[in-house]
Amino acid sequence: MPDIAAKPPTSNWADDDDDNGFPAPLVTVNPDGTKTVISYRVNPESGKKVKVTQKIKVSVVKERVNPDIAERKRWAKFGHERGSRPGPDVATTSVGENVPLKLVIGWKESKEEEVKVPSKESAKSKGITCRTCGGDHFTSRCPYKDRLPSADVAAESAASSPRTGTPEPASAGAAGARPIKSAYVPPHLRNRGAAGAGDGDKMGTYRDRDDSTTLRVSNIGEDAEERDLGLLFERFGRIQRLYLAKDRNTGSSKGYAFISYYNLEDAKNACARLDGFGFQNLILRVEFAQRKAV
Amino acid sequence: MRPILLKGHERPLTQLKYNKEGDLLFTTARDKVVNVYYSHNGERLGTYVGHQGALWDVEVDPTSTILITGAADNSIKLWEVRTGRCIHTWDFPTAVKVVKLNEDANMLLAVTEERMGNLGTLYVFPFVIDTSAKHAEEPIIKIVSPDSKFTKAGWSYLNKYIIAGHADGSVSQYDGKTGEFLKNVAVHDKEITDLQFAPDRTYFITASKDKTARILDTKNLKIMKTYVADAPLNTAAITPKKDYVILGGGQEARDVTTTGSRQGKFEARFYHKIFEDEIGRLKGHFGPLNHIAVHPDGTGFASGGEDGYVRLHHFDKSYFDFLYDVERIRPE
Numbered sequence: 001m002p003d004i005a006a007k008p009p010t011s012n013w014a015d016d017d018d019d020n021g022f023p024a025p026l027v028t029v030n031p032d033g034t035k036t037v038i039s040y041r042v043n044p045e046s047g048k049k050v051k052v053t054q055k056i057k058v059s060v061v062k063e064r065v066n067p068d069i070a071e072r073k074r075w076a077k078f079g080h081e082r083g084s085r086p087g088p089d090v091a092t093t094s095v096g097e098n099v100p101l102k103l104v105i106g107w108k109e110s111k112e113e114e115v116k117v118p119s120k121e122s123a124k125s126k127g128i129t130c131r132t133c134g135g136d137h138f139t140s141r142c143p144y145k146d147r148l149p150s151a152d153v154a155a156e157s158a159a160s161s162p163r164t165g166t167p168e169p170a171s172a173g174a175a176g177a178r179p180i181k182s183a184y185v186p187p188h189l190r191n192r193g194a195a196g197a198g199d200g201d202k203m204g205t206y207r208d209r210d211d212s213t214t215l216r217v218s219n220i221g222e223d224a225e226e227r228d229l230g231l232l233f234e235r236f237g238r239i240q241r242l243y244l245a246k247d248r249n250t251g252s253s254k255g256y257a258f259i260s261y262y263n264l265e266d267a268k269n270a271c272a273r274l275d276g277f278g279f280q281n282l283i284l285r286v287e288f289a290q291r292k293a294v
Numbered sequence: 295m296r297p298i299l300l301k302g303h304e305r306p307l308t309q310l311k312y313n314k315e316g317d318l319l320f321t322t323a324r325d326k327v328v329n330v331y332y333s334h335n336g337e338r339l340g341t342y343v344g345h346q347g348a349l350w351d352v353e354v355d356p357t358s359t360i361l362i363t364g365a366a367d368n369s370i371k372l373w374e375v376r377t378g379r380c381i382h383t384w385d386f387p388t389a390v391k392v393v394k395l396n397e398d399a400n401m402l403l404a405v406t407e408e409r410m411g412n413l414g415t416l417y418v419f420p421f422v423i424d425t426s427a428k429h430a431e432e433p434i435i436k437i438v439s440p441d442s443k444f445t446k447a448g449w450s451y452l453n454k455y456i457i458a459g460h461a462d463g464s465v466s467q468y469d470g471k472t473g474e475f476l477k478n479v480a481v482h483d484k485e486i487t488d489l490q491f492a493p494d495r496t497y498f499i500t501a502s503k504d505k506t507a508r509i510l511d512t513k514n515l516k517i518m519k520t521y522v523a524d525a526p527l528n529t530a531a532i533t534p535k536k537d538y539v540i541l542g543g544g545q546e547a548r549d550v551t552t553t554g555s556r557q558g559k560f561e562a563r564f565y566h567k568i569f570e571d572e573i574g575r576l577k578g579h580f581g582p583l584n585h586i587a588v589h590p591d592g593t594g595f596a597s598g599g600e601d602g603y604v605r606l607h608h609f610d611k612s613y614f615d616f617l618y619d620v621e622r623i624r625p626e
Contacts, residue, residue: 066315068358075339077339078376079343080343082340088335092336093298094299096299096605098296101576103613105571
């Protein structure tokens with residue numbers, strides 16, 4: 001009763017908030033220096049009364065600045081900049097793209113190795129096979145050219161090393177990774193089933209490509225660009241190829257894209273995580289690409 | 295690391311200079327203006343307009359009151375840093391390539407170009423940090439260059455010596471008080487393109503077109519360290535706080551057709567100052583780097599290129615964390 005009696009004289013109509021008489025926010029100071037504020041309000045969406053508890057920690061960050069520097073920051077602009085507003089002007093100042101600076105001991109050697117490794121891989125993936133000895137170099141460059149004159153002999157020896165006693169070239173070729181030497185293989189069928197990136201082949205067509213790590217992404221918005229997709233998908237691993245189908249005339253997206261990763265794991269991960277992901281107001285559909293029947 | 299790109303010039307950069315506290319960055323190029331930027335955010339504070347030719351060098355006094363510029367219009371101008379007002383002009387028979395203040399800011403060194411019968415000359419003027427003072431017209435020291443012209447020069451510790459680099463790759467030492475010749479040492483095979491002192495000025499680094507940079511002792515001009523690069527160098531800087539040097543250069547535009555290099559090598563190269571190893575490179579410019587200036591606190595650096603851009607870098611944490619194994623086990 002004393003409460004009610006005391007209230008009317010202290011509060012005038014201006015202080016009277018329209019939150020139909022919620023109690024004033026309660027502020028308590030905790031022993032660790034933080035403040036807890038409990039207030040009440042009406043949630044505008046649901047129309048329900050809500051109790052809001054906020055824990056506030058106030059920290060003051062003091063920065064010591066050389067007084068000369070502080071003074072110079074207040075200088076008026078002059079010369080060509082006379083009368084310009086404070087703050088950097090885009091005409092003279094812009095932020096460049098991120099450039100990595102990684103300091104390494106023996107920088108030069110590490111750089112050279114990086115260059116060497118891919119060249120070796122690419123030679124393998126191109127599927128160059130020597131007809132004399134079966135090594136991954138051109139026949140004309142074979143070091144055993146003079147010593148191993150016959151292709152059949154080489155095929156035999158290549159076949160017999162991983163398996164035991166199957167001199168017939170046909171069966172060896174079917175089981176092993178290398179194609180049969182004797183029969184002609186058209187260029188677009190060469191290197192079939194080779195793991196990893198087969199797209200380096202000059203003669204290869206789309207059919208030749210290894211699509212096991214390729215995702216088909218559909219239901220993409222019209223405004224989407226390859227860069228946006230790249231940013232989204234490269235979180236899951238290194239992207240080998242990204243193709244966004246575009247209308248030839250308007251240049252806008254047709255709504256589907258193909259993305260190939262280097263690693264199958266990354267592709268699986270991306271497929272699992274991004275299928276049903278909301279992207280530019282549409283929900284993406286991500287699945288592994290199906291090869292079109294030839 | 296995200297660099298800030300400063301686009302205030304239309305021609306190749308020639309010189310960058312931080313003031314003593316490192317909050318202002320002055321840039322000069324072959325166009326006729328000097329720009330000054332705040333180094334923390336790249337905001338342009340102003341320009342100094344008045345020169346009639348390309349600018350070759352810029353210097354600022356330790357209190358950031360007066361700016362000194364040397365230009366190809368055969369003059370040195372003094373400017374009030376705060377307002378951009380020109381307060382004095384010295385005229386010379388040829389272009390001014392170098393202007394350098396000593397540590398006390400009471401002597402100003404200037405080097406003029408060798409041209410039209412005039413030999414390259416090194417002048418020393420008295421200097422006062424006062425925008426209203428009358429500056430002496432006559433130099434107190436005048437040194438005419440020997441056979442090979444001066445390209446760069448600077449003051450040693452305690453203003454004891456004047457160190458000058460020559461077009462033939464040698465380095466000379468003169469007495470700082472009298473201008474008397476003391477010593478000349480052959481250091482490089484080709485022209486010296488830059489000469490920057492360590493913070494305490496007891497040693498300095500020279501960069502040369504012969505693709506090397508060397509650290510020399512100021513007192514006896516002994517070669518202490520050599521850094522070998524794969525392109526002609528235009529600039530070399532010593533970083534405070536960490537024991538690195540940053541070299542810049544690249545294939546000159548006019549040599550592109552005559553050399554077999556596949557790319558220009560327009561990168562800032564980081565070498566360890568003591569171990570002389572290359573430890574990293576920083577891409578960015580698409581022309582040779584003309585000058586590199588390191589923040590006096592060692593927290594960042596600015597590079598100016600032939601492409602007309604200044605790139606202002608603030609180092610990441612990884613830059614400061616990088617240590618050699620032997621440095622890690624160093625006792626505290």
